[in-house]
Amino acid sequence: METSCSIPASAQVVVVGGGIVGCSVAYHLTKLGFSDVVLLEQKAVAGGTTWHAAGMVGRLRTSNSLTKINQYSAELYAGLEAETGHATGWKQVGSLVLASNEERMTQLYRTAAMAEYLGVQADLISAKEAGEKWPLIKTDDLLGAVWLPGDGKVIPKETAMALAIGAQQNGAKICENVEAHEILHRNGRAAGVKTNQGLIEAEYVVLACGMWSRQLGLTCGVSIPLAPVEHHYVVSNPIEGAFDELPCGRDPDATIYFRGEDNTVLLGAFQKYTKPWLQDPIPSDFSFDLLKADWKKYRDPLRAGEFRIPKLKDAGYSKFVNGPESFTPDNQFLLGETPELQGLFVAAGFNSAGIACAGGAGKYLAEWMKEGEPTMDLWAVDIRRFGRWANNRTYLRDRITEVLGLHYQMAWPNREMETGRNIRMTPIHDQLKESGACFGSKAGWERPNWFAHLPSKPENQYSFGKQNWFGNHAREHLATRESVALFDQSSFAKLQLKGKDACALMQHVCGNNMDVAPGKAVYTGMFNKRGGFESDFTAVRIAEDEYYIVTASAQAVHDASWISRNTPQGMQVSLTDVTFGTGVLSVMGPEARRFLQPLTDTDLSEESFAFATCKEISIGMSTVRALRLSYMGELGWELHVGMDQMSALYSVLMDHSKTHPIQLAGHYAINSLRLEKGFRAWGHELSPDDNPLEAGLRFAIDWHKTSPFIGQDALMKSKSSQPRKRLAIFTLNDPDIFLWGGEIIYRNGQVVGYTTSGSFGHSIGGGIAMGYVRRKDGVDRAFVLGGDYALKVGNQMIPASAHLKALVN
Secondary structure, eight states, X not given: OOOBSSOOSEEEEEEEOOSHHHHHHHHHHHHTTOOOEEEEOSSSTTTTTTTTSOOEEOOOOSSHHHHHHHHHHHHHHHHHHHHHSOXXXXXXXXXXXXXXXXXXXXXXXXXXXXXXXHTOOOEEEOHHHHHHHSTTSOOTTOOEEEEXXXXXXXXXXXXXXXXXXXXXXXXXXXXOSOOEEEEEEETTEEEEEEETTEEEEEEEEEEOOGGGHHHHHHTTTOOOOOEEEEEEEEEEXXXXXXXXXXXXXXXXXGTEEEEEETTEEEEEEOOSSOOBOOOSSOOTTOOSOOOOOOTTTTXXXXXXXXXXXXXXHHHOEEEEEEEEEEEOTTSOOEEEEOSSSBTEEEEEOOTTOHHHHHHHHHHHHHHHHHHSSOSSOOGGGBGGGOOGGGGOHHHHHHHHHHHGGGGTSOOOTTOOOOSSOSSBOOTTHHHHHHTTEEEEEETTEEEEEEEOOTTSOOOOOOOSSOOTTHXXXXXXXXXXXXXOEEEEOTXXXXXXXXXXXXXXXHHHHBSSOOOOOTTBEEEEEEEOTTSOEEEEEEEEEEETTEEEEEEOGGGHHHHHHHHHHTSOTXXXXXXXXXXGGEEEEEEESTTHHHHHGGGOSSOOSTTTSOTTBEEEEEETTEEEEEEXXXXXXXXXXXXXXXXXXXXXXXXXXHHHTTTSOOEEEOHHHHHHHHHHHTOOOBTTTBOTTOOTTTTTOGGGSOTTOSSOOTTHHHHHHHHTSOOSEEEEEEEESOTTOOOOSOOEEEETTEEEEEEEEEEEETTTTEEXXXXXXXXXXXXXXXXXXXXXXXXXXXXEEEEEEEESSOSOO
16 A cells, blocks of 8 residues: 655645544545545554454444444455455354353343344353354353354454555545644634644544544544543463464453454453553653553453463463553443534544454445434434543543443442542432432433432442342432422533524524423524434523523533524524533422422412423522423423522422422432333433434424424424334333333234333332334334234343323323
């Protein structure tokens, strides 16, 4: 491959970073017709972290979209040599995942079931069969394994080279030894790159430079929350019986992975905690380099490897690889257009999965750039899921030491991170803690998941069945249904839209009619060009020129970006994130009015304070914005209050509880309550791939409003045809089973979907979940309600009932 060391004065797209991800982006951009693409690599192609990767390519991920990304990568790598003439070293050797305890076996049952639905072959096999596929491993302690025959491996450097050659063959220019120093920008848009060879102007800039991405983002005020950690593997001396085509093996209970490497064994690890690489800034000349071998840190994985593969102990080791790799706070990579600058895209932070993800990530980012929005649901990796709070260096260095280990930690459905905590807290955090709150973290916010009865400890004891908080959860759930409960929902994201064109803009971006009287609250969706949800939220019209938007905790940056990017030129509006200054205490339950009325001089009667209305009221000495809404399906008010008055409001409510008892309740109860009521949740039932017709949310659209809105054409077209999927509620009669979401749905013995959310419905006395029922020929009411259903829970088929209406009134 010929590379140029001189850069042109301008290009349509500049891709910064010549690792496998940057090369994939350049390759796919040229495939889509971008004719003027320049890739800048500060040293040599693949010299950063790509070259020392283990090269394992697994097809199965945790969602349909992420599995599509990896499936595409595997297919791309398999055919790349024929296209470009450069060998990638692709070998479809398969993958083997081992289980040595019952809980891991349960996880493998869930994995295999989801794989069946996603179209990835995954066979549950015995310990003996696992030993036949990997003859060098010890199997007498194993309970079983999953075999994924479609997985494979590549030589990472050569795969990056093949992609670079393919991009070059399609017209891209590859420039090595060009260091990017700064991202240029004008009027809110990326404008090019300042390099050690001068400036290069560009319409689009893509940062695909791994652990260097964050520091380049800072040059233009863009947050890219990632940081490097140490990742280790060793290569043995030759071992009799080892060969290159041995499968990629994983023993997650021991935190190790292994594969054949010619006639040796490569043994790697994802330890529970690792060490951050504290170098700052990351040096530009770190190319084809490694960090110092750390045999002491690697002692436990080495011992585990020699237990699983006994011949390793006598063989010894020829190589220790300690390579820094970039990780993100949630173990998912960062993809997409940055909210701070238009035209600046990111593909970075691949959490040691860059080789497996790079092919698909490059494809879908290129499509995003061409179409102006994602072409499928990419929310799990969308860079807009993080705010600026997540780019704090101290926070990142703390969090990423734990994230690496998540690869092989048990995939508990409700696992909470242990590091990087207590960075976003409400003024009443300590009071809730004293009352027994067990906190979880969402978008950095500490929020109560459940409350322990002191002196019991508010700590989660994880399992795939009912957990230690089940009784506490029941008490909170039933208090909300039968009496009254108090929730801290301050993690809601909140936006203020003001200006003379505020109403016109809301009509443009929202499907429902937003031209309502001041004081009225409206539930609506925002939709993409395909008619899929970009978000769902409640908006209150405060005045003729002002709206107060309440959206999901992780949606603040995304929703603000979507609204801003879709504001027609010339409209006079301002959009402000007011999340940080506003707390929310919600009083919910059939006794909510009786509890609150003595505390305020505002009439809370049905006649004076109707559902979906908002008023400013006084409670004690606090002035609050009271919204008559409920995500729990009961009478209630959300009390939105300035953070400076939140403690005072809480004190008044709790003092009142001495004579009128109220139950403190957490987000686990919110989840089960909203499932019984059939309320959808963003990121579960709603995504950019789901439209309101499929989700049963026709009412969230005003089909007759005269002002057009984004996605209207696609939705009108969908309205005239039968949907291929439809959201339903599922219940179990077995009171001993807890549903978590991710259970496969069977109708008349055939797989038709998976559950998107799950819990235990204490009002109905059994497990409850939601999920889409799918059929290529279309799904109507009769099809949903006319089948015999079962959910796959672990390795059991549990009979279930399907419903299209809420389970409680």
